[in-house]
Amino acid sequence: MIKTKNILIVAALLIVFVSSIFAKGIYQEPKDFLLEVFAGEVPQVKKFWIQKDLQKDINSILGHDLGVLRLSYWQRDNRTAWILEEIGKSLPITVGIVVNDNKIERINILVFRESRGWEIRYPFFTEQFNSAALTAEKNLDKGIDGISGATLSVNAVKKLAALALFFHQQVLK
Amino acid sequence: MLVLPVNRHFMQYKNMLLIFCLFLFSLDAMSQVPTPEEMWQIIQEQQKTINELKTKLSETDVKVQQNIEAVEITADAIESSTMQSGINDRLTNQTMVGGYGELHYNNLTDDRLNEGGMSPDDSLERTDFHRYVLFIGHEFSDRIRFFSEFELEHSLAGDGAPGEIELEQAWIEMDINDMHRVKAGLDILPIGIMNTTHEPNTFFGVERNKIESEIIPATWWEAGLGINGELAPGWNYDLVIHNGLKVPTSGGSSFRPRSGRTKVAEADDTGFATTGRIRYTGIPGLEIGISGQYQSDISGTADSFDVQATLLESHIIWQHNSGVGLRALYARWDMGGDIGINPASINADNLSGWYIEPSYRFSIGSEPWGEFGLFARYSMWDERNQISGAHRYEQFEQFSTGLNWWPHNNVVIKFDAQWQGANANVDRVLDGINLGLGYQF
Numbered sequence: 001m002i003k004t005k006n007i008l009i010v011a012a013l014l015i016v017f018v019s020s021i022f023a024k025g026i027y028q029e030p031k032d033f034l035l036e037v038f039a040g041e042v043p044q045v046k047k048f049w050i051q052k053d054l055q056k057d058i059n060s061i062l063g064h065d066l067g068v069l070r071l072s073y074w075q076r077d078n079r080t081a082w083i084l085e086e087i088g089k090s091l092p093i094t095v096g097i098v099v100n101d102n103k104i105e106r107i108n109i110l111v112f113r114e115s116r117g118w119e120i121r122y123p124f125f126t127e128q129f130n131s132a133a134l135t136a137e138k139n140l141d142k143g144i145d146g147i148s149g150a151t152l153s154v155n156a157v158k159k160l161a162a163l164a165l166f167f168h169q170q171v172l173k
Numbered sequence: 174m175l176v177l178p179v180n181r182h183f184m185q186y187k188n189m190l191l192i193f194c195l196f197l198f199s200l201d202a203m204s205q206v207p208t209p210e211e212m213w214q215i216i217q218e219q220q221k222t223i224n225e226l227k228t229k230l231s232e233t234d235v236k237v238q239q240n241i242e243a244v245e246i247t248a249d250a251i252e253s254s255t256m257q258s259g260i261n262d263r264l265t266n267q268t269m270v271g272g273y274g275e276l277h278y279n280n281l282t283d284d285r286l287n288e289g290g291m292s293p294d295d296s297l298e299r300t301d302f303h304r305y306v307l308f309i310g311h312e313f314s315d316r317i318r319f320f321s322e323f324e325l326e327h328s329l330a331g332d333g334a335p336g337e338i339e340l341e342q343a344w345i346e347m348d349i350n351d352m353h354r355v356k357a358g359l360d361i362l363p364i365g366i367m368n369t370t371h372e373p374n375t376f377f378g379v380e381r382n383k384i385e386s387e388i389i390p391a392t393w394w395e396a397g398l399g400i401n402g403e404l405a406p407g408w409n410y411d412l413v414i415h416n417g418l419k420v421p422t423s424g425g426s427s428f429r430p431r432s433g434r435t436k437v438a439e440a441d442d443t444g445f446a447t448t449g450r451i452r453y454t455g456i457p458g459l460e461i462g463i464s465g466q467y468q469s470d471i472s473g474t475a476d477s478f479d480v481q482a483t484l485l486e487s488h489i490i491w492q493h494n495s496g497v498g499l500r501a502l503y504a505r506w507d508m509g510g511d512i513g514i515n516p517a518s519i520n521a522d523n524l525s526g527w528y529i530e531p532s533y534r535f536s537i538g539s540e541p542w543g544e545f546g547l548f549a550r551y552s553m554w555d556e557r558n559q560i561s562g563a564h565r566y567e568q569f570e571q572f573s574t575g576l577n578w579w580p581h582n583n584v585v586i587k588f589d590a591q592w593q594g595a596n597a598n599v600d601r602v603l604d605g606i607n608l609g610l611g612y613q614f
Contacts, residue, residue, distance in 0.1 A: 027351075047245075060539070069248045090269040090310055115318060115346055115354070119454050122406045128457060137539065143494025148460030149370055149452075155582065 027121050028110045030083050033096040034074060037106070043076050048171055061138050061162045062086065073171065079105070080171060082164045088114045088153035095160045099168035104132045104161055117150025120157055129157075134165040267312035273613040274305045275373040277380065281605035284593070295601035302328040308342070316348040339436060341394050353402035356413075359437050360397065363411035363450040364464045365389045366488050366502055373611025374585040377532055377548035377577055380607060383569070384526035387556050388504040389486060390418075390431035395446070407455020411464075417446035419473035422480075422514055425564050428521035429557055430484075430506060433471060444470030444479075460490040471508060478511035496534045496546075503527040520566040526554025534577075543580040548589075549573070559600035567597045575607075583613045 034042045049070040050058070058066050074081040079100045085092040094111035097104065107129045109121035119125060125147060132140045140162055146154040207215065283295040308322040321343040327336030344358030361368055367381050368391040385391045397415025404410055418433030419442070426432040435443055450464035464486045471482040488502040505525035508516040516522040534546035550573045555566045575589025587609035593602040 090271065091312070113312075113315075115320075118403065119407060119409075122455075124407065124455055125457050145456075145458030145494045146492060147454050147457060148490045148492070149454070151375065 026111050028096070028108055030094070030096065030110055033083070033108055033110055034081060037081050037096070037098050038074065038076060043074050045072050046075055046171075047071070048073050048167060054170065057138060057166060058163065061166060062159050071167065073167065075171065078172060080164075080168045082167060083110065084160045084163060086156040086160050088117060088150075088156045090114065093120075093153060093156050093160075095157060097161060097164035099164050102133055102165065102168060102172075104129045104165065106130065107157065107161060109157070112153075114153055117147060117153035119147045120150060120153050125154075126157075129161050132161060132165075134162060134169065138162060138166060140165075269310045270307065271310075271614055272305075272307040273372040273374075273611065275303050275379075275609055275611040277301050277303045278608040279380075279605065280607075281591070281603040284602040284604055285595075285599060293600070295603070297603065297605075306341075318346050320344055320346070341392060349400075349402075353400060355398070355400050357398045358396065359394055360399070360413070361392060361394045362413065362415070362448050362466070363401070364393070364448060364466065364484070364486050365391065365504065366462075366490060366500065367391045368393055372613040373587070373609065374579060374583055374613050377530065377546060377587075378550065378573055378575060378589050378607075379587045379609035382502075382528055382530075382550065383552055383556070383571060384502060384504055384528050384554050387429075387431060387554055388506065388524055388526040389484070390434055393434060394437065395435075396437045396440070404451075407453055409452045409454065411448070411450040413448045415446055415448065416440055416443040417468045417473075418471050418482075419443050420471050420480075422472050422476065425557060425559060425561065427519065427564065428471075428508060428516045428524075428566075430471075430524070442473045442475035444468060444474050458492045458494065461488075463487045472514075478514045480508055480511060480514065480516065482506060482508040492534075498532040498534060500530040500532075501528065519564055520555070524555045524566060526552065528552035528554075541580045543578065543582075546577040546579070548575060548577070556599075558595075558598060560598060563598070567595055567599050569593060569595045569599070569602075585609075585611045587611065 028036075031042075047070045050066055050068065055065065072083070079098065082097045082099070083094065084097065085094050087093070091113035092111075093109065093113065096106075096108040096110050098106045107126045109126065112118055112121055128142075128144050129140075132142045132144075135141050140158060144154070144158055277300070279297050279299045279301075281297040283297075286294045286296065304324060304326055305328070306322055306324045308320065310318065310320040312318050322341040324339045324341050325336060326339065327334075330336040330338045340359060342358075342360055344356050344360045346354050346356040348354050363369060365385050367376065367385040368389060370376075371381065371392060381391060395413075395415035395417075397413045399411060399413030399415075401411040402409070416435070416437070418430060419435055419440070420429060420433030421427050446466060446468045448464065448466040450462060452460060452462040454460050464484075466484040468482040468484075470479045472478065472480045484504065484506050486502070486504040488500070490498075490500050492498040503525070504527070505523065508522050508524075510516060510522070528550055530548055530550040532546055532548035534544055536542075536544050550571075552571045552573070554569055556569050558565055558567045571591055571593045573589050573591045575587065578586045580586070588606070590606045592604045595602050
């Protein structure tokens with residue numbers, strides 16, 4: 001009886017351990033983010049082609065080229081949703097960003113792969129971006145407090161927020 | 174007077190002629206109007222043309238759609254083939270390379286020169302590429318990773334050379350789940366501010382502060398097994414079991430923590446130690462940390478006595494988005510004695526230090542101007558007096574002030590001035606200036 005009980009306990013622990021492995025770093029699947037953002041009715045995906053004349057602005061925001069020819073985005077009226085990636089210290093962070101009338105409506109950290117700086121996924125950090133707009137110099141118009149020890153991850157999210165605002169302006173032109 | 178009647182007649186004839194011509198033209202035009210049969214034929218021909226155009230338009234639509242699909246496929250293919258750079262490269266290859274480095278110039282005067290006629294001149298006028306560091310990391314899978322840091326100190330290593338080649342990190346980390354990880358290997362210990370984050374663009378001052386050099390012997394790494402992760406949003410923990418220090422028990426550096434680092438280089442006979450840390454980062458811009466360490470025998474296990482030691486550390490980092498910042502840290506060692514050995518005899522039973530560093534950072538424009546930062550730091554710490562034959566620990570203090578200029582977030586140029594003081598007889602007290610250039614990538 002005791003032996004069976006021990007086996008069951010070990011099996012339960014193994015199941016918890018194995019299932020937890022597959023949850024690594026993915027805090028929200030992109031499709032779930034879109035379903036949440038558009039209240040279950042996700043509009044048709046659109047493609048935003050990165051024209052040559054945009055490269056300079058993109059470079060000034062990111063500090064490097066985007067490295068893709070076009071991006072997917074989702075739009076309903078003056079509201080757009082973007083799923084973007086940028087490297088923090090060594091690995092990409094996947095971020096979902098909603099822009100409404102040229103202001104950040106919400107930022108969700110969807111996938112975080114770095115081994116430090118995971119605090120950026122919490123609302124106490126991401127809610128700072130709400131209502132942020134883009135200045136003429138392509139910077140955010142409000143200050144964002146960082147996370148100690150996660151400066152590079154914080155910078156990556158700030159860059160992506162500015163980039164989403166810039167792309168939003170372009171598609172609504 | 175005779176001209177007017179002639180002109181009037183002429184105009185009348187001209188108008189009549191025009192009306193006659195128009196009449197003839199209209200008769201001609203009426204003779205060209207198609208008959209209903211001809212009209213029907215024309216309509217049928219036009220309908221045929223319209224049908225042909227419709228067919229062509231439909232075919233064009235199909236071709237345009239095919240072209241769009243072809244462009245999408247081509248774009249996919251191009252992006253796939255260009256995954257050799259940027260983010261995609263790192264995702265694909267799972268191996269990353271980075272590094273940092275710092276070049277220093279020190280011009281310091283020894284204020285205790287000639288004091289009592291016993292103190293040598295320790296003035297310093299030196300140019301030194303202090304640290305050149307490369308790190309390589311690799312993602313074996315989504316949940317298992319490797320990280321290493323390789324350093325050349327003082328530019329030149331080898332027999333008689335001032336520098337060293339050091340392996341500062343080489344560890345494997347595995348995720349247990351989203352919240353917890355286990356790590357094993359050679360790793361820097363989770364204590365203080367500078368020991369874990371010491372890239373030159375991340376701190377003020379050319380040289381690292383004295384507390385995180387003499388009390389916390391940063392950069393301090395050991396071999397061990399640990400667990401780290403999150404307890405709740407904003408609450409992080411680390412717990413590591415590792416090999417301990419091996420401080421000398423005699424000579425001018427006895428009981429000096431920094432002199433006890435084995436650097437995991439054939440580290441024989443070290444006692445075991447354990448280090449724990451709790452950090453709170455739940456408010457953006459704020460970090461509060463507390464860490465503790467227990468050493469079972471800080472003098473190593475080869476001798477005949479056991480010197481137990483504990484290290485306690487706490488710190489705060491606050492960096493507001495207005496540019497105002499503050500760092501403060503306190504650290505303290507307590508070392509016990511054993512039969513035949515007593516750290517208290519040279520004032521080493523309790524070694525402590527603290528500093529406080531307000532700062533202000535502000536932007537002066539986009540590249541190449543970047544950001545400037547000003548800082549001031551007051552430090553107080555216990556350090557060996559370095560007086561031969563009268564070795565003991567005394568209290569030092571230092572005031573530093575200076576500036577950092579970041580033309581880019583990862584590039585920094587530094588300047589600072591320092592004034593040291595000490596209450597008792599010590600070999601050297603250094604005042605002067607420091608210049609530095611640092612980078613990280």
